[in-house]
Amino acid sequence: MDTEAKYSERDPATDPHPGESAEGSRSADSRGDTGTEATTESIWARLGIGSWRGMAVLGVTVITVVLLFSHFVIQPFQIPSGSMAPALHSGDRVLVNKLAYRFGAEPERGDVIVFDGRGSFVREGLEENPVSAAARGVLTATGLMDPDDTDFVKRVVGVGGDRVVCCDKGGGIQVNGVAVDEGYLYPGDKASEVAFDIVVPDGTLWVMGDHRSDSRDSRDHLGQPGGGMVPVEKVVGRADWIAWPVSRLTSLEKTDAFARVPDASARPSHGRMSGRSAPPAGVPMGSSAPGGIDG
Structure with missing residues (x-):
């Protein structure tokens, strides 16, 4: 013991x-x-995180990084209407790849792009107050505010030099003499209610919505200055992903609808299409006046 x-x-x-x-x-x-x-x-x-000054510096740093990333790499955009259904729904938030056309590449047929429509789809307006413009830019870049009404999302149907015609005997679109099977169209929609026959000038794009009966696009500006063409330099980027809502989280796959379309250089310069001779670049030869399309 x-x-x-x-x-x-x-x-x-x-x-x-x-x-x-x-x-x-x-x-x-x-x-x-x-x-x-x-x-x-x-x-x-x-x-410096323990002080108000440190928190402010951290906040400014984070915002700066987000703005730089949004300005040069990827920017969120909210889809304002159903003009691109069924691929994109109203209220979807897409991520726009701003690097897609930065290194010599240009938009291709079938790409879904976001572009600044000032000077093509809308008139150049008065300059916004610099302070409010800067604030709007910050909120838009961070996804807290919808983009300006001057930003549009559409699908590229014709690039520089292409001849785009509607409608052929089958009721569809021809690009450089080849019928395009637009499987992405909204169910029940026709290729177009407005007939047109145009040649896309170099450096510009002919764009259309997938929901043709609910889309205001290049067709609505036939006969106006610019003829509905969108300058390539006005393209913000390519919509590559749907980020919101979570239930629709996916990437936007490239369509093969234009796979058989030849380059514009292979198109006969004096050929005939749909019984009409090729018009000068950018000059429409449609039988219907622009208009009559809602949305």
């Missing part, structure tokens, strides 16, 4: 810090915890 008691009394002597009492050990542990907390606080203090 005495031996066991003495053995238990000797247990504290096995502590790696002889001479310290149990209270001393607990005190050392407490100092260790305090040191860790102090180290963490010191790190945050060095970063």
